[in-house]
Amino acid sequence: MAFEGLGERLQQTLQKIKGKGKVTEADVKEMMREVRFALIEADVNLKVVKEFVKKVSERAVGSDVMQSLTPGQQVVKIVRDELAELMGGETEAITFAKKPPTVIMMVGLQGAGKTTTTGKLANLIRKKYNRKPLLAAADVYRPAAIQQLETIGKQLGMPVFQLGTEADPVDIAKQAVAKAKEDHNDVVFIDTAGRLQIDEDLMQELRNIHDAVKPDEVYLVVDAMTGQVAANVAETFDQQVGVTGVVLTKLDGDTRGGAALSIRSVTGKPIKFAGMGEKLDALEPFHPERMASRILGMGDVMSLIEKAQTNVDEEKAKELEQKFRDQSFTFDDFLEQLEQVKKMGPLDEILKMLPGAGKIKGIDNVKVDEKQMDRVEAVIKSMTIAEKSKPEIINSSRKKRIARGSGTSIQEVNRLLKQFDEMRKMMKQMSNMQQGKGKRKMKMPGLDSLFK
């Protein structure tokens, strides 16, 4: 049930308008209805939607939209620009205390991802800023919350401070800070229990912890799938404990994430990080621009481009192109390519990031069989050096050995050899065609057919 993006919906609205020649104020109004719809479907808070639509309408009516030959695109652009502006700039900077330890308090609703994010952030701070964090287990309510943090601490090789479930969270926080000083840990994370923003006792507890340890950062952790209530949650937490930054979790899902906009517009606080998975390295800086596109259902093109860029080494690409041309591309190169593609992330997820992908029927069910990829890898890895660079020499007894070594079948080995051969031929054709155009587009023709 993938929803259409705003771009597509506006397109439809414009079909009706087309032929009338000029866009009228009423047409703009019609388009704004679509904007409103798109934002509500993306879970942006209704009040925020209203303000936003009002602002955008004013700009649209007063601008070139009505004269424009491409009013739809104009409107999308205005909406996107306004949205991106509301989202603020990129700010992943962390405020460190002048006098260590820096205290970072994690707050939010139940199950939002506080404990996991504590681990992720600690990991990042150690890697990027070379700090030595201490993790404090101040959730004494949720069963096994302490064990959860301890397991994470073990995975990261970081100390965890805890006083059991009978202790007062305020004491835990205070003693953790003292302990950090003693042990020369320069950052202390306080992982608090999840709580509803309307739970007065527990909100009071948060204020008490805050007063006791005076944190340098208070991070509100919010699930990206949160609906209308996100605005109120963020507002209340901010009022009660003074949020300094927001972490949006579970953005690896397929939610539009309108909560991001609600949170920004009611608190004005920066969203600093995005949780992209359950593993402890799945934390990324938050990109407001991309979030704007995502909310509008315009495909996460930027992410895709960046992913491709970070994972493809420019020098390697040149080298590879040369190999395409003189047909010296070997199975070793192929293996390397496989690794590159794998680094970009699960293929089916990459597919879904393409703009318009939501419209393709059944895209949600597309399964790129990563196991198949592993099998191809296994086959190649069972070849000798000579075989890898000169596949021509692979005769039937060699095939038998490779199949046995990789735990596959001779048919599979045959298939791969045949496809590899075809690929090489195609590469040659393509690189000949592209020669002189000065374009360096690195693509592996026929690669996709291997995984079906």
Add this chain to the structure above:
Amino acid sequence: MSFFKKLKEKISGKPDETTEKYKDGLEKTRTSFTSKVNDLVARYRKVDEDFFEELEELLLQADVGFETVMELMDDLRFEVQRRNVKDTEGIQTAISEKLVDIYRKGEDGEGSLNMQEEGPTVILFVGVNGVGKTTTIGKLAHRFISEGKSVMLAAGDTFRAGAIDQLQVWGDRVGAEVIRHAENSDPAAVMYDAVRAAKNRKVDVLICDTAGRLQNKVNLMNELEKVHRVIGRELPDAPHETLLALDATTGQNALIQAETFKEATNVTGIVLTKLDGTAKGGIVLAIRNKLGIPVKFVGLGEGMEDLQPFDAERYVYGLFAEGLEQEAEILGQEKGED
């Protein structure tokens, strides 16, 4: 087909007997609910476009979702015209009837669990991360045990840090044995052992926990299908219930969750958790409408008693009562000032 028509058809397709039984059973709650709505609406104002608009906004703010709200509003407008309703008095019945009808079906038997007379009843919990699966399992186990049933729990979340311990704490708390393997082991193997143990020890109910997973992770959804399959292989017809835990704070994504998990594991019911907060989880209305999955329980807190069977009347009332109350108050004040 319109929202209400579809629902009406479903209901009228039911044998009269059940409908009657259901009606009797609900007569009391129904009147109290209706009278509450009446009170509210009466304190309101004329049935005009403003009224509809505000009702629409209340429902949108409860996460019901644009499409379903629009269908609802169209139906209500039509009803108002058809009955030639001009004042609030007339719309009272229309609103209460319509809104509650949506959930009628959820209460006539389908709201209860498919319990087995012989052998263990197996209940599998599925859902995305952090929605409250493990907690609900603890609460549900407590419920069964207080009814005198014996319960066993399967620690099928071998992935998340501390998840097995969490279920163990619940098991100890409510007095249920927990079948567990080491962290990071194969969840299907846990299920295999658990179903065998449940059969051997002749427990009444086996409740299986699973790791949270986002529905767009194909590998993890495949793993879940496998878990589901393994249970069925060890005990034909099991799992007898597959319950999807949905967090009431979740917005429109819940619809996609329901759809995808249904495809993978044939979800038989929903547990709507965290309704003790301010979120309403209105998206279950759309889920009910589009996918027909009933809500079976609601989670109202973190304690073991905080689980209740779903009550359509109360739920629907809660969807917009607060909002209407506030409106009425403001209006009352305005009037008082005049």
